[in-house]
Amino acid sequence: xxxxxxxxxxxxxxxxxxxxxxxxxxxxxxxxxxxxxxxxxxxxxxxxxxxxxxxxxxxxxxxxxxxxxxxxxxxxxxxxxxxxxxxxxxxxxxxxxxxxxxxxxxxxxxxxxxxxxxxxxxxxxxxxxxxxxxxxxxxxxxxxxxxxxx
Numbered sequence: 001x002x003x004x005x006x007x008x009x010x011x012x013x014x015x016x017x018x019x020x021x022x023x024x025x026x027x028x029x030x031x032x033x034x035x036x037x038x039x040x041x042x043x044x045x046x047x048x049x050x051x052x053x054x055x056x057x058x059x060x061x062x063x064x065x066x067x068x069x070x071x072x073x074x075x076x077x078x079x080x081x082x083x084x085x086x087x088x089x090x091x092x093x094x095x096x097x098x099x100x101x102x103x104x105x106x107x108x109x110x111x112x113x114x115x116x117x118x119x120x121x122x123x124x125x126x127x128x129x130x131x132x133x134x135x136x137x138x139x140x141x142x143x144x145x146x147x148x149x150x
Contacts, residue, residue, distance in 0.1 A: 004106040008098070024057040024064075032065035040069070047074040047144060049081040063146065072146035078123065085142025088135035091128055096139050100124065 005012040015031045022028065036043065045062040046055040055077070066072045076083040091099070100121050128139040135142070 004102045007105050008102040020054060022054040022057050024060040028057070028061040029064045032062055036065060036069065042071040042073060043069050044073050044075050044143075045146075047076055047080045047083050049083070050077070050079050051081060052079040055079060066146075070147060070149040073143040073148065074146060075141070075143055076127075078120070083142070083144065085131065085134070085144055087143040087145055087148065088131060088137075088140040089143070090135065090137045091132070091139040091141060093139075096125075096128055099128075 002012060013035060015028065017023065017028070043062065043066050045066075046059040048056070048059055050056050050059070059074075063072070073087065074083075076085070103121060103124055106120075128141070131140040131142040132138045134140070
């Protein structure tokens with residue numbers, strides 16, 4: 001994730017949790033609250049229906065930590081199930097190229113799945129097209145709101 005995050009321009013923080021053993025407890029909630037205290041206009045978290053236990057526990061801890069946040073959105077990933085977005089952000093060509101390049105650098109997670117190499121990028125592209133069709137545009141990202149103040 002670090003190489004992909006650096007490429008995308010994100011700040012990454014590590015909490016010391018072990019992969020596949022991320023808890024939903026006071027410590028994980030506190031870690032998220034500490035990051036939120038630094039400022040966040042919108043908080044994105046995993047959708048509740050997911051097949052990965054780390055994603056589910058991260059989402060639960062995030063919901064607890066964002067109980068006073070105005071803007072919280074669920075996003076979808078490769079392990080998300082039954083996702084039906086109602087909020088869309090249009091992706092222009094440059095943004096989609098940047099996203100694909102970042103995903104290509106996310107090798108640590110790609111190698112843990114049965115989805116190999118180019119297929120991850122094909123899936124992401126197909127998803128952007130599918131969400132674009134839903135949004136009546138060429139490419140889009142879809143989100144489900146927990147809360148959204150517009």
